Amino acid sequence: MENYVTKMCDNGTIAVDDTILVKDVQATAGSRILEGFKSLFSAEAVVRLEDKGYKISGKTNVGEFGLDLVGEFSHYAPQAGQLKGAAASLVESGEVKAALAVDMNGSPRRAAALSDVDFLKPTYGTVSRYGVISCAASGEQIGVYAPDAEGIKEIMSVIAGHDDKDGTSLPDATYNYSVDADVKGKKVCIVKELFDKADDVTKAKVNAYADALRSIGVTVDEISCDLFEIANTAWQILMSAETCNNVSRYDGVKFGHRSSTYRNIDELYVNSRTEGFNFLTKAVILYGSDVLSKNRYKDCYDKSLRVRRVVAEGIAKIFESFDAILTPVCSAVSYDAYDIHEAFGKVFAESEFTAVANLIGIPALVSGGVQLMGKSFDESTLLSLAHSVERKGE
């Protein structure tokens, strides 16, 4: 599998996924609709890394607009056999020390779990979204892949912080990430409803991680919470609606793919978009368009906004008693290639483990093939828990 859409240099240490802009380099978001589009500027996160002397090795393949499981439906590198994330593979093999990826619907978290590297989706508003090919503005964040928690801390310390160019970037914020917080006595919970959705191998993995936590003085309890299923449904509705709207600018008029056959402006739009988007994106566009339509708005989109608030309140309650939630990231430890016509349903089902973090903006860290979710701005607790487990294994 080719990991890069565009390789920029051989001695780079950071890879960025192809939904993140780098000046003068093609940016496709894995889609044919953006074929040949070169950005006039670099994403804020990229600029911050380059300012500190990090070199970008290239743009890694992503599934079209980050909508699939782990990047299997990139127009530029469709996958066969066992699925792997491109950026996660580069970090796993040690070709780069870290990689940036946009987490909109859990794709990089799943890829990290399959490759057994770490990935942090930070708190919403922490890393500037300036220069992200945006799909779901209300929940997408740039996150970091690294071999371990320390690697994530290093890169997060560079890219996090307020940016005037992003209205959703939190004002006056500085972040201090730590992997050394005392974890003894911390409380972690496993949510039964999510745990039960995974296969036995995955369950064993979560249990092993819980044991590792216990062995360093962390208490792990099982709780029951029925919010995750509805959180996922709400996020799929919001995410589809926002994506439908944000990709509507790709119309063949200004840049990217334009159909060679059209007789009028409507055909230019329809043919360019029909040829430019893959089946999964089209499904998301239709779904998103439907939930925003006059007759459905109140029952779908508007209700999802209200669910978002209810879920945020419910999860905040959990964090009154626990420091972190431990869950599976995927229902299985590996995925095989599958037909794109099944993608919408498959992604919907798998996103139940990941969607809540996108929906309400809390941080989620994948490490050792499992997921730790925490309170907003409490990345340090998650990183310190993971770091303690990682050091124990050494």
Add this chain to the structure above:
Amino acid sequence: MNMNYELVIGLETHVELSTESKIFCSCGGHSAAKEPNDCVCPACCGMPGMLPVMNKRVVELAVTAGLMLNCNINRYTTFDKKNYYYPDLPCAYQITQLNHPICTDGCVTLKTSSGARDIRIKQIHMEEDAGKLVHGGNSSYVDFNRTSVPLIEIVTQPDFRSAEEVITYLNKLKNMFRSGGISECEEGAMRCDVNISVRPEGSEEFGVRTEIKNMSSFEAIERAIRYESQRHIDAIEFETEELVQETRRFDDVSGKTFAMRNKETEADYRYFPDANLMPIIIDDEWLEQIKAAKPAAVDEKAEQYREAGISDKEIDMILANHKITTLLDDTVALGCNAKDAAGWILTDCMGILRKAGKAPNELDVTAENLTAVIRMVNDGKINRNAGKKVLIAMIEDGADPVEYCKANGLDKQVDSSAVEGIVDSVIAANAQAVEDYKNGKVKALQALFGACMKELKGAGAPTVIKNLLESKLK
């Protein structure tokens, strides 16, 4: 059937705001553009990766407009996206306000031939403008200069009962917004959608409503209302056609309206909140700042000028231009007489600009400098002619009035000793006139005065010369 019909009209007026940059990016306003796509950036071209960042000035101008129209200012205001495809709309959505507009429930009083009329304002919301298509030959071109230029849309209740009221309202908005620095309201910067229906006089029910879209000339609006209302009455009276609720376009050449699209194909804009723009909270402190900076209402101001003895015609000229209004008010604040200052601005400054082929908007004189000139003239330090010369130098070369007078010897004559020699020589050379004056012929003094001015080449200070002559001929 000889029924009398009543017209019912509601207006949606789009007004382009006078800000230095666009609503969500730092591009200059399109009025600065010389070529198509001069004022564009990745953000207003809809390129991926760019995010809208709110222009604070837009909020302030929208609130100011709301205060002028006696609206409630909503302290929590949000933006929504309106989806539709058109090549001049680069993102395929427009950022506008649906759920929480910035101002609601206002009212404006009109003076019409039939007395005072109150028009209720339903809401004012902020939004971005679209670009422009240019068609030529077999191709169409897109110009994004106007894309994301800030607009406010003022929506009234259906309270107008005649075309006259509509035009009076629009003129009032225009004057208000110009003098308040909200908009220049130039050709095309104020665009109207007119919602119109008719009903039998006395009826409480509304008739079938049509909407005539996007008109910018007041004359066209008046003609369109006249044509459309007659079309409605004919349809009811003579059953010439069945009225349907629809959007229409006014054709300036034929003077008729035509259906644009009907209900079956009416677009669903799929409005939803824009997650890139956080809700705007207008706190007390900010609102007070905006209120303090808000110029007096046009009516209040006009009354104030009228009391100062300024003519109605001059008041219209002053209120039509924000720069003039501000300059006049600032000059008065520095202690000048309002009528006097208005004369200097409207007659002298504007005359100089006209001669130089410049627009009134290019007036670049500070209130301090104008006050200095008016003071020098009123104190008799220089005469009015010299004052005008100073003004020309100020406007054309940015000269400092006091420095200019010194450098060009205009203030030499202020010192009576310098003028004294000339006055003495004039008295010596005009024995007859001196004799006449001493014998009671007051007019003779005028001749002597004229002779002095001639010697001084018109630069003498009248009061100084007059005082000298009088004291010497006592």
